[in-house]
Amino acid sequence: FRSLIKQTWQPAARTVSPYFDRPDYINALATSIEKAYETAELRPEVLVCSYHGVPKRYLMQGDPYHCQCQKTTRLLKERLGWDDTEIVTTFQSKFGPEEWLQPYTVEEVARMAEKGQKNIAVCAPAFSADCIETLEEINEEIKESFEHAGGEHFTYIPCLNDSKEHIETLSNVISENLQGWI
Template sequence: MSFQGQTEYEHKGPKPKKGILLVNLGTPDAPEPTALRRYLKEFLSDHRVVEIPRLLWLMILHLFILPFRSKSSAKLYASVWTDEGSPLLAITKRQGAALQQQLDADYAEGQLPVVIGMRYGNPSIKSALKSLAEQNVRDITVLPLYPQYCAATTGSTFDAIARELQSYRWVPSIRFINGYHQTPEYINAIGQSITNYIKQSGMPERLIFSYHGTPQRYLEQGDPYYCFCMQTTRLVVEALGLDNEHVISSFQSRFGKAKWLQPYTDVTLKSLAEQGVKRVAIICPGFSSDCLETIEEIEVENRDYFIDAGGETYDYIPCLNDSQTHIDMMHKLIKQNMV
């Protein structure tokens, strides 16, 4: 017995398209306690973010963290909120629009749509995938905007996309870019930011690469994030010919009492000032967009730590945001992965 397909048959509908999904971490809808509670609940309920036994953690989250942290976090977000809303969302939208413009120059306009989605908050990954489906996109290239792979960010993004696609009758093809910390274009973009700063302001006594922290046990259990951060610093230092003795990698934004990746950024800054270092510059290569953790924590809070401990000049080098080198990097990375 043999089976033969109906070669003349075609599924009804327009010709399928390819599309791009840019994903960033997310942001609350407003700098208000209610919005923060909703956002933090989604974020901190993710088992990839907090690897504590569920029952115990959910009790801590709902009884202690959400009732109190929502109010304090709302005040912090209010301090960085802009006329466009959340800095992270506004910048990600600009990144998507700039990338779309470049892709429209490569293909017919609208043939390769770019949609953004937030892992937590809005616009959600669910709404982004729905938008692509409504545009008849059957082949999606996903670019999570986290240069260094980490289970809590990139891995969680994969989880969310896979979970949402479980409800699809016709699952699209997926190309998932799970990191780009070692690509020449990314290293060049970070290096260009530092070079531009040095040309304008001169070389600081210490150049600090501050990455978002994770619990130390994640590294011990096999997460490569720490190693990828160290590799990023090394590649940038080599590309620029910097003196290793004047470059420090550190980790910020720790939460809770567990041991996190070290050295800690805030402790490092205080120690440098106490040792007589008067001038530092700091860059955050793990963030693709400026956000609360860079604008408030690094540019304001950590500046105070350094100055109060005796430092004199503290310069923050902004994230790549929607700079041309960053958009060019995304453009090349996506085209390479679409093949």
């Protein structure tokens, strides 16, 4: 948008609204979790929804991201038919000296293990595809924190990646946003 300000001719532009609370997206997440739970060695006691963190000051300045993460977790819980004890929201990838959104995933999974929860699953709803922050940070660093604190069974639930449900959701988002353009 800063670049467009300098243009004397303004091209048409659209932005896509966040889709964190779309029913088809929530269903895609729920389906991936149900599949992971069906194949887990033991049914996890708690699902940790680990979202990418941001500095807390963003929330204080009115950024809606924290609320969007909380709503995604709530809608997912409702879709799965779970109660509050079976799902939690945490934040990962903190760096730098300032306070970030909390609880921090790496610390929360350790607390859970110390309090006796020995079997958890972790998913990353804000990531559409697996990357270094999911494969390495969650499935290695966060898993290690959980196990070091006494956790026994850690299930990493992959991102939606190219799952049928995810592709359908993205196709729906694209089709809806192209209306009137094509």
